[in-house]
Amino acid sequence: MFVESYRKELWFEASRRRELINITSHIDQCLKESNIKEGLILINAMHITASVFINDDESGLHSDFEKWLEKLAPEKPYSQYRHNGFEDNADAHLKRTIMGREVVVAVTGGKLDLGPWEQVFYGEFDGMRKKRVLVKIIGE
Amino acid sequence: MFVESYRKELWFEASRRRELINITSHIDQCLKESNIKEGLILINAMHITASVFINDDESGLHSDFEKWLEKLAPEKPYSQYRHNGFEDNADAHLKRTIMGREVVVAVTGGKLDLGPWEQVFYGEFDGMRKKRVLVKIIGE
Amino acid sequence: MFVESYRKELWFEASRRRELINITSHIDQCLKESNIKEGLILINAMHITASVFINDDESGLHSDFEKWLEKLAPEKPYSQYRHNGFEDNADAHLKRTIMGREVVVAVTGGKLDLGPWEQVFYGEFDGMRKKRVLVKIIGE
Numbered sequence: 001m002f003v004e005s006y007r008k009e010l011w012f013e014a015s016r017r018r019e020l021i022n023i024t025s026h027i028d029q030c031l032k033e034s035n036i037k038e039g040l041i042l043i044n045a046m047h048i049t050a051s052v053f054i055n056d057d058e059s060g061l062h063s064d065f066e067k068w069l070e071k072l073a074p075e076k077p078y079s080q081y082r083h084n085g086f087e088d089n090a091d092a093h094l095k096r097t098i099m100g101r102e103v104v105v106a107v108t109g110g111k112l113d114l115g116p117w118e119q120v121f122y123g124e125f126d127g128m129r130k131k132r133v134l135v136k137i138i139g140e
Numbered sequence: 141m142f143v144e145s146y147r148k149e150l151w152f153e154a155s156r157r158r159e160l161i162n163i164t165s166h167i168d169q170c171l172k173e174s175n176i177k178e179g180l181i182l183i184n185a186m187h188i189t190a191s192v193f194i195n196d197d198e199s200g201l202h203s204d205f206e207k208w209l210e211k212l213a214p215e216k217p218y219s220q221y222r223h224n225g226f227e228d229n230a231d232a233h234l235k236r237t238i239m240g241r242e243v244v245v246a247v248t249g250g251k252l253d254l255g256p257w258e259q260v261f262y263g264e265f266d267g268m269r270k271k272r273v274l275v276k277i278i279g280e
Numbered sequence: 281m282f283v284e285s286y287r288k289e290l291w292f293e294a295s296r297r298r299e300l301i302n303i304t305s306h307i308d309q310c311l312k313e314s315n316i317k318e319g320l321i322l323i324n325a326m327h328i329t330a331s332v333f334i335n336d337d338e339s340g341l342h343s344d345f346e347k348w349l350e351k352l353a354p355e356k357p358y359s360q361y362r363h364n365g366f367e368d369n370a371d372a373h374l375k376r377t378i379m380g381r382e383v384v385v386a387v388t389g390g391k392l393d394l395g396p397w398e399q400v401f402y403g404e405f406d407g408m409r410k411k412r413v414l415v416k417i418i419g420e
Contacts, residue, residue: 003143003283003420005318007388038145039278040182042320042384046395048335054241055188055233060222064230065237068213073348082340090344093335097345097379099237101334104182104244104384106276108147113274115186134393136386138319138419139278140143143283178285179418180322194381195328195373200362204370205377208353239377244322244384246416248287253414255326279418280283 006034006137009046014127017075018095020062021122023052023133027105028112030135037110039139043120044102046132049092051099051123054114069095069125092125099123107139146174146277149186154267157215158235160202161262163192163273167245168252170275177250179279183260184242186272189232191239191263194254209235209265232265239263247279286314286417289326294407297355298375300342301402303332303413307385308392310415317390319419323400324382326412329372331379331403334394349375349405372405379403387419 008030012021027043043052055061073094074080081090103120106113112120122133148170152161167183183192195201213234214220221230243260246253252260262273288310292301307323323332335341353374354360361370383400386393392400402413 003319005419007386007393039143040180040276040320042386044384044386046398048395048397053237055237058223060225061230061233064221064223064234068234072212072352081344083338083344085340090341093341094344094348097333097335100240100380102384104184104242106147106182106184106274108276113147113276115188115272115274117188118186132395134386134395136320136388136393139145179283180320180416193377195377198363200365201370201373204361204363204374208374212352240380244324244382246287246322246324246414248416253287253416255328255412255414257328258326279285 003138004036004140006036008135010133010135011130012122013130014124017127018066019124019127022057022119023122024120027120027135031112034137036107036137036139039107039137041105041107042102042136044134046134049089049096049126050131051096052103052133053099053121053123054103054118056117057119069098072098089126095125143278144176144280146176148275150273151270152262153270154264157267159264159267162197162259163262164260167260167275171252174277176247176277176279179247179277181245181247181277182242184274186274189229189236189266190271191236192243192273193239193261193263194243194258196257197259209238212238229266235265283418284316284420286316288415290413291410292402293410294404297407298346299404299407302337302399303402304400307400307415311392314417316387316417316419319387319417321385321387322382322416324414326414329369329376329406330411331376332383332413333379333401333403334383334398336397337399349378352378369406375405
């Protein structure tokens with residue numbers, strides 16, 4: 001078959017500064033629309049204070065992530081970061097670095113080829129405004 | 141050429157809770173089986189307490205990784221993590237987040253296009269049971 | 281269209297041990313040379329003490345990255361790392377693990393499909409010698 005491609009932007013608006021949103025069903029929907037059966041799907045945050053990552057949809061773990069990221073890259077005091085002259089989101093750049101910008105997932109038989117507990121998340125670290133995730137699929 | 145794809149699951153069973161296993165020769169073998177000459181290969185852990193990453197095959201460095209990950213995301217006390225109600229592996233989710241879920245490697249002339257010291261590892265952080273790595277190749 | 285591929289090595293020599301170099305224009309140039317319009321581009325460090333990552337081109341943030349990486353994985357004392365028998369760069373392996381080996385970016389309409397502030401960086405953590413970044417594009 002010839003190579004085919006698909007592109008979509010998904011918009012999310014977190015109601016808090018930090019939030020983890022399960023976007024797996026949105027990605028499933030994109031894959032259906034694409035009609036691509038075999039290939040690779042790239043899902044990336046288009047903003048540099050947000051993340052797309054894969055892990056478990058378990059609220060205890062999400063609370064552990066919040067506490068852990070605050071330990072490794074604390075939000076406050078804002079003055080500890082040189083980036084925070086006009087901004088207050090330096091910690092969000094660091095937190096997203098830990099969590100990662102993107103995931104690449106295999107597409108097999110027209111489905112996301114995920115392990116049993118793998119779920120795709122949008123990780124917001126500087127929220128309360130609309131931000132985008134890019135979905136790009138190539139294959140056949 | 142038309143686009144072609146290849147998929148294989150590789151199974152590993154670490155004999156300890158944490159272990160770094162060099163899987164480069166297994167990936168080479170997949171690439172040979174695929175007969176794909178130019179493209180991209182995705183190698184990802186299918187489990188959310190394990191990692192696939194690229195680094196040096198040097199035992200001193202591996203021991204440094206162990207000590208460092210234990211500093212950044214300690215296994216014990218188990219009670220420090222809310223995920224650890226029925227489980228004891230919250231630290232493994234965090235350690236794998238640092239090490240990464242996946243790598244994407246170029247395929248050039250039918251070979252893994254790796255730098256001089258790049259080796260592909262399966263990083264197990266909650267072992268002593270069989271777990272899977274997914275290999276997906278697309279190209280021509 | 282048929283699947284097409286492109287490969288190039290880019291060489292960089294940081295004048296200091298650690299340096300973040302904006303390589304976005306080099307990647308743009310590779311994409312133009314490739315003549316690929318829709319697909320995926322992989323950009324990875326070929327060395328295991330360096331990183332390719334995406335973030336903001338803001339000097340305050342870059343100084344925050346330096347301070348933060350030194351906190352999470354300090355260079356000295358060298359003797360704290362077992363890897364540092366013949367080498368002194370164990371910290372560089374750890375820093376690059378935090379920052380990531382590679383990025384995958386969508387190619388859309390012949391352009392890098394980046395968000396408004398996304399810039400591609402080469403992150404050097406053991407510099408003062410020539411090292412390589414691999415650019416591989418597949419698509420049509």
